[in-house]
Amino acid sequence: MSERVAVTGAGVVTPIGAGYESFRDGLRSGRSGVGRIRAFDCAGLSTQIAAEVDHRQGDLSAWVEPRTSAKLMSRAAMFAAAAAAMARRQALLGRDGVDPRRLGVVVGAGGMGPTDLDLLATQAQAAIDAAREVGTGRWDVPTFARLFTERTNPIATLRGLPNLAAAQLAIQHDARGPNATITTACCAGTQAIGEGLRLIQRGDADVVLAGGTDAAVNPVAVLGFSLLGTLSRCNAEPGRASRPFDRQRDGFVIGEGAGFVVLERESFAQARGAPVLAELAGYGVTCDAYRITDERPDAAEAAHAISLGLRDAEMEPRDLGYINAHGTGTRMNDITETRAIRLSLGAHAADVPVSSTKSMIGHLLAAAGAVELAATLIALTEGFLPPTINLEDPDEECDLDYVPNVARAASPTAALSTSFGFGGQNACLVIRRW
Amino acid sequence: MPGDSPLVGGRPLPEVVRRIIADVLVVALEEVQPGKGLVRDLGAESIDFMDLVFRLEDALECQIPFPRWQRFIEATLEGQDLAVAITPEVVQLFAERELAGA
Known part of the structure; x- marks a missing residue:
């Protein structure tokens, strides 16, 4: 029998708190991290709300090593550096605790739009000034190129590389093993x-x-997702905007942040006496191969991903005590996901509590699944299930137990977290008590 | 003597250069001392010199194509170990020449 894989640390940067304890307390209290957008002037946009990470989460650059790395980092890379360093600290894995060549890094990254607001502003201003200078009011590349070259610090362009976060983590942690970006x-x-x-x-x-x-x-991302009709416009009441499985929902809320875990081979973790949070027991992944933004209405492949995850963990549906749903708060996701859970768990679906922590932290896009695995770990180890807040008027097509509005005392022995992406990718992770 | 130095934005050039080096390399101002190798002693990597030249452009209010810095270094420090030879004084010399329109 192959060795198990232990989760020995978890670190998060989220709109309701940075660090495991702060995030746990936020989940327990059912707090919303959604507010009016502060990162830029959002006046006039159809969506003016988001779940942002702000100064209340502390100075994240303090987690970055070496010190010069911070200026090369995108905001997302900075989140990753902080969350990964927190996870490693929790795992009590010191600098010399692992052979650098046996330490790997895998990062989910890359979203919609530019990665650096300053760079975007520089580009936009150069385009405007170029049009003014040429006098035609049209996009003039040669003039834009000259202005952009004059005004842009070369290091800013590096922040757009999708693999930057993984590279920075490798440098910070001397991780010379496999390094991948998904x-x-x-x-x-x-x-x-x-x-x-x-x-x-x-x-x-x-x-x-x-x-x-x-x-x-x-x-760019807020406007892009707005054009696609996926964002909530509940600008008047930000805290109530993200309402998965509720009939009054009108789309998801963009969130930001990062989640990282330390995974270890069982014998390695035991040999160094590592604190173990849980076993990462299973992983299932499929693709709808259907349409870019529509999910398969029958949810067959999403359900299959869940079945594969359970099979990988050598578990039955009845073993599951909690599901952290993708639960975006779009009508299509909520209904299809409910169907996928029913299809994969059969009669047991009605007995498993399912909640969407996106109701509190918004949709963290490429970070969502990782932060939600951290929430699932908390459900497994801290004696409570995080709630789905804002669930006041349940959609009749969403008929599972969604842990409405308040955290619930429970101690599941195994739990599942699901994610579904634009493009049709479906994945789930299964964790189990150690 | 500071009095002998050209002023940039109301401050003596050596002070401006020192501040830029400290900002680029994220070190305390006191660490930027004469004779310190930017690479060996202060941890600079190649990308930092692009940052440095960009910030000099801003401070001196002129355009400095990066290849001009490279040619200056090749000509001025020919045959030397650049890890130790690029010092704050060398950066200042470059800045003085740029300011003089060299």
């Missing part, structure tokens, strides 16, 4: 952790820092 949109964080599990099972690494990060509270 860019499957809203599914990326879950897939990154699943592929981290596989790296260890294949014998390619002893320890993997795996997670996801995203920082899409920028005008």
Whole structure:
């Protein structure tokens, strides 16, 4: 029998708190992290709300090493550095605790729009000034190129690389083993952790820092998702905007942040006496192969991903005591996901509590699955299930137990977290008490 | 003597250069001392010199194509170990020449 894989640390940067304890307390109290957008002037936009990480979460650059790295980091890379460092600290894995070549990194990253607001502003201003200078009012590349070159610090352009966060983590942690970036949109964080599990099972690494990060509270992403009709416009009451499974929902709320876990081969963790939070027991991944933004109405492949995860964990549906849903708060997701859970769990579906922590922290896109795995770990180890807040008028097509509005005391022995992405990728992770 | 130095934005050039080096390399101002190798002693990597030249452009209010910095270094420090030879004084010399329109 192959060795198990232990989760020995978890670190998060979220709109309701940075760090495991702060996030746990936020989940327990059912607090919303959604507010009016502060990152830029959102006046006139159809959506003016987001779940942002702000100064209340502390100076995240303090987690970054070496010190010069911070200026090369996108906001998402900074979140990743902080969350990963927190996870490693919780795992009590010191600098010399692992052979650098046996330490891997897998990051879910890359969202919609630019990664750097300053760079976007520089580009936009150069385009405007170029049009003014040429006098035609049209996009003039040669003039734009000259202005952009004059005004842009070369290092700012580096922040746009999708693999930057993974590279920075490798430098900070001297991780010279496998290093990968997964860019499957809203599914990326879950897939990154699943592929981290596989790296260890294949014998390619002893320890993997795996997670996801995203920082899409920028005008291009907000406008882009608005054009696609996916964002809530509940500007008047931000705290009530994210309402998965509720009949009054009108789309998701963009969130930002990062989640990372430390994964270790069982014998490695035991040999160093590591504190173990849980076993990462299973991973299932499929693709709808259907349409870019529509999910398969019958939810067959989403359900199959859940079945694969359970099979990978050698578990039956009745073993599950909690599901952290993708639960975006779009009508299509909520109904299809409910169907997928019914299809994969059969009669047991009605008995499993399912909640969407996106009701509190919004949709963290490429980071969502990783932060939600951290929430699932908390459900497994802290004696309570995080609620789905704002669930006041349940959609009749969503007929599971969604842990409405208040956290519930419970001690599940195994739990599942799901993620589904634009593009049709479906993935889930299964964790179990150690 | 500071009095002998050209002023940039109301401050003596050496002070401006020192501040830029400290900002680029994220070190305390006191660490930027004459004779310190930017690479060996202060941890600079290649991308930091692009940052440095960009910030000099801003401070001196002129355009400095990066290849001009590279040519200056090749010509001025020919045959030397650049890890130790690029010092605050060398950066200042470059800035003085740029300011003089060299």
